[in-house]
Amino acid sequence: MRALLPSIFSLPIPGGRRLHSVPVDHLEENLTAVRGRISQACERAARDPSTVELLAVSKSQPPAVVERAAALGLRLFGENRVQEAGSKMPLCPAHLRWHFIGHLQTNKCREAAESFEMVQAVDSLRVAEELNRRSEQAARTLPVLLEVNVSGESSKHGLGPEAVLRELPAFNALGRLAVHGFMTMAPWSPLPERARLHFRKLREMRDACEQALGAPLPVLSMGMSGDFEVAIEEGATLIRLGTALFGTRKGATPA
Numbered sequence: 001m002r003a004l005l006p007s008i009f010s011l012p013i014p015g016g017r018r019l020h021s022v023p024v025d026h027l028e029e030n031l032t033a034v035r036g037r038i039s040q041a042c043e044r045a046a047r048d049p050s051t052v053e054l055l056a057v058s059k060s061q062p063p064a065v066v067e068r069a070a071a072l073g074l075r076l077f078g079e080n081r082v083q084e085a086g087s088k089m090p091l092c093p094a095h096l097r098w099h100f101i102g103h104l105q106t107n108k109c110r111e112a113a114e115s116f117e118m119v120q121a122v123d124s125l126r127v128a129e130e131l132n133r134r135s136e137q138a139a140r141t142l143p144v145l146l147e148v149n150v151s152g153e154s155s156k157h158g159l160g161p162e163a164v165l166r167e168l169p170a171f172n173a174l175g176r177l178a179v180h181g182f183m184t185m186a187p188w189s190p191l192p193e194r195a196r197l198h199f200r201k202l203r204e205m206r207d208a209c210e211q212a213l214g215a216p217l218p219v220l221s222m223g224m225s226g227d228f229e230v231a232i233e234e235g236a237t238l239i240r241l242g243t244a245l246f247g248t249r250k251g252a253t254p255a
């Protein structure tokens with residue numbers, strides 16, 4: 001068993017990249033700290049912590065780390081590369097749930113529609129139409145979130161808020177997609193408070209869309225390691241955490 005460990009921790013994936021072999025220290029302590037911070041943020045916002053779902057961003061983490069996270073009670077994982085996820089998911093415990101959280105190209109829509117519980121980052125009608133077609137072929141209805149570029153940063157994917165309001169009926173008309181809400185990434189800043197305005201705008205936009213549609217859009221996926229408490233205070237129902245759980249990803253720019 002011992003001899004197997006290095007290969008598990010350094011899993012070759014198609015395309016030649018290798019998942020990194022940095023051991024994930026302190027996962028249990030990190031998770032306990034995160035849960036405490038979620039509770040405190042909920043208390044400040046007078047919210048029930050059970051209304052905030054924690055998604056562990058497992059991109060670049062090998063199956064052994066996902067398994068350890070699962071043993072600590074985490075169930076929902078997020079991946080941003082279809083190919084990496086496709087080789088990882090079969091090696092992870094079968095009861096886990098997986099969301100696709102990255103930018104999706106139309107040529108990856110078939111795998112995404114077949115493999116994920118939800119696609120979080122639908123950022124164009126074109127991608128939505130292809131996901132709809134592939135979901136039809138897979139004989140399923142696919143829950144999705146629309147990614148919104150609230151801040152208007154040119155480096156970010158996502159629909160502008162006006163485009164969302166304009167195109168929502170077209171997204172909603174796709175019979176094999178179920179639009180559950182929105183996701184966003186706030187601009188990076190060392191000051192979490194700077195993200196508040198963007199999260200608030202997304203919530204207000206969601207409220208306006210619910211009115212226009214006459215249907216609930218309950219999911220607000222917003223908040224990452226640097227700003228999740230502010231996101232919870234502003235109404236996040238799903239937070240996506242990588243660094244706060246697993247430590248700094250190899251190759252990531254230190255915050």
Ligand SMILES: Cc1ncc(COP(=O)(O)O)c(C=O)c1O
Pocket residue numbers: 057080101102185224225226240241242243244
């Ligand atoms: C869409 C998305 N959400 C959340 C995260 C997690 O970020 P962090 O490590 O800051 O928690 C990432 C990381 O790349 C991401 O791409």
